[in-house]
Amino acid sequence: MVSRSLRRRLGGIAAAAVLLGAFVVAGPAQATSSGNGVRQLTKAVTLGGVLRHLTALQVIASHNGGNRGSGLPGFDASADYVATLMRLAGYRVTRQPFQFNFCEDTASSFAQNAPAPITYVDQQDYDVMTCSGGGTATGAVVPVDLQLTTPNASTSGCEAADFAGVAGNIALLQRGTCPFGQKVANAEAAGAIGAIVMNQGNTTGADRQDLFLGTLGTPVGIPAISISYPQGVAFAGTPGLNVTVSAETIAEVRNTENVIAESRYGNPDEVVMVGAHLDSVPGGAGINDNGSGSAGILEVALQMRNFKTKNKVRFAWWGAEEANLVGSTFYVNGLSAEEHAKIALYLNFDMIGSPNYQFGVYDGDNSAGEGAGPGPAGSAQIEAVFEAYFASQHQATAASDFTGRSDYGPFIATGIPAGGLFTGAEVDKTAADVALWGGIAGQPYDPCYHDPCDSLTPERNGADAAVYAQLRRVYHLFGNVNTFAIDKNADAVATAVATFAHDTSSIPPRAPVAAALAAAAAAPAPAQTAQGDWIG
Structure with a gap:
């Protein structure tokens, strides 16, 4: 049952979306062993399930001034939506409050x-x-x-x-x-x-x-x-x-929060962490940035609720990413050395449905030799899992540099291996990209990046109608999200989560991290300052 206060906060239609999600979660399901977990979870995660969450996030934004920014009512309602569904699915949910500028x-x-x-x-x-x-x-x-x-x-x-x-x-x-x-x-x-x-x-x-x-x-x-x-x-x-x-x-200074949900099953000393930032910029609904990543990991979490995994899986929806990775930094800096050491790896999903997409995979081994160096030991192995998935789908990938622009920053700065997916933001697509993935050369991967038109009604919210008409001729869009891209990426998320939930033996052990944690607590992570495109 959704409380009256939650109905008021979400608005009538979004409350209905919560009820729909609760109905799906409450449906009969058998506990599943990890043996065939990758195939089963990937099959269970559907495009329709992901789009249902995007619809709910748009309704929440529409009922709260058109945005879901941290420190604003739309973010609070988004956090309620995610936390409610995860509790109904049987996860242990923690809401971690913090303050930010x-x-x-x-x-x-x-x-x-x-x-x-x-x-x-x-x-x-x-x-x-x-x-x-x-x-x-x-x-x-x-x-x-x-x-x-x-x-x-x-x-x-x-x-x-x-x-x-x-x-x-x-x-x-x-x-x-x-x-x-x-x-x-x-x-x-x-x-x-x-x-x-x-x-x-x-x-x-x-x-x-x-x-x-x-x-x-x-x-x-x-x-x-x-x-x-x-x-x-x-x-x-x-x-x-x-x-x-x-x-x-x-x-x-305002208050906001992270929403963290941990699986019932798995070894608590071997944690696979999966994250996406839940906040939008204050100027829009943030359906691709980062409703897409938030919806993708939410659907994966809901569908794996009864999987008996070998390792503990911890999902996180970060607050105040758009204010400089504040939520994820607060979380990492607050870990004890013991709890830090339990996190085997971190998977990050920020913008996985860009309308003029690329299939970007974080370059854990720095094979492209561009920008930042490789991620911590183990990052290359994470990259390899994603590369194998896309190869099985006969899809080309691009090496996405660890620029520090998203929530993997504080994790890699303290030695935790990381990986993830990124379909592109404000950078223009090239002719070479078009040869790989189709689309429009000379237009950004996301023409509505950080704009009000990052919504389910982009043209109505100010998008260039000619550009979106051209995109719709070559792609199927759901608002500002490319359905093919987000469908493939949601399956890639499921594949990686299920793979590491069952087996992290490919990830090498880490050295003691007390010194790294002390340094991170004393100053912003280097990836946030020296490399971050938004702040430096």
């Missing part, structure tokens, strides 16, 4: 005053950085230690000595080396009244050339915006440049 911008403007007046468009020409300060700043633009020639090895704004002449003006900073928050905080300390952070330009890829969404992590006291690399180069080359930056922002 809630940041949101409600209005902004950006204009050039001299040498000629130009008005710029929000989310097209610039973006307000998450945790920007509020207010209006008008002043001259002062470039800060920019590196505009190859290889663009920027340390702009990382040292206090960079800021000569910035006081009373607006600092033009370049992405690279240290976190965005450090750059802007240094600018503020040097007396800057505003900050503009340009992309780095160290590669020709869209992620280092185009407009990007940057997260400062901790609130600052001056307005801060991001711009593309070409726009930054143009600003740096404009004599007498004077601009006005204005932002209306909210920055305060």
Whole structure:
């Protein structure tokens, strides 16, 4: 029975979705041995089951201001939905509360005053950085230690000595080396009244050339915006440049939580951990980012409720990922050395249904040789399980770098092997990608990434109608989710979870982790700062 208070929080239709899920969970099922668990679990996880959860998450968002962001009612209702179904399925559910810096911008403007007046468009020409300060700043633009020639090895704004002449003006900073928050905080300390952070330009890829969404992590006291690399180069080359930056922002400490559910069966000293972040950005429903991963692991968990696994399986739905991996970091930093050592591996699923998808598998062995190095020992073995599954489906895969952009970050930073799936975000699909997976070259893997149109009605919520019409001609979409991609990925999730729930012998033992845990508790994980595309 769903309580009246829960019905009120979820809204009538979403409460019906909870009841539907409860009905499915309550259906007759026999306890299953682990011998044929991989095949049985993969068969039990269906596209329809995953889409049912996506529908519920959309209804929750629609009843709560159009979003499911941590610190907002839509996230609380999402957590209720997941926790209720997992309890009904017989899991031991823990709701782990924590506090985080809630940041949101409600209005902004950006204009050039001299040498000629130009008005710029929000989310097209610039973006307000998450945790920007509020207010209006008008002043001259002062470039800060920019590196505009190859290889663009920027340390702009990382040292206090960079800021000569910035006081009373607006600092033009370049992405690279240290976190965005450090750059802007240094600018503020040097007396800057505003900050503009340009992309780095160290590669020709869209992620280092185009407009990007940057997260400062901790609130600052001056307005801060991001711009593309070409726009930054143009600003740096404009004599007498004077601009006005204005932002209306909210920055305060709020409460949120992680939802953690542990299986009834399995060795408690050998834990297979499976996670996805449950929160959306405050500006949308987050159906792909990360309703897709949350729904995928939820359906896998519900279908394996009666599997008698050899190892304990622990599912986690993280809060405040969009605020800098706060929930997963809080969880990992709170583990004792003994509990940390019990986690054999971590599987992460963040965006597994991108409409213009790739089949990305985290590059545990660094075979692609790009970006970050390999994951901790055991990560290569996790990658191999996913690769074997996709090979059995005659599907190509791409090596997805451990950039630190998702919740595996604090796990790998403390030595826990990790792996998972990623169908792509704001980076454009290439012609080579199209040859492998179809779709549209020159458009992002997710054209609605971090936008209101990441919903079950993307065109109604502002998506480019022409782009989505073209996508629908080559793919079957369920809102902003590609049904083929999420179906295959949900089966891949089931395959990996069932494989390791039965046998973790391929994962090598770890060295003692007390020192790593102490270091992680004292400072943000390196993957969150040096590598994270959102924060550095």
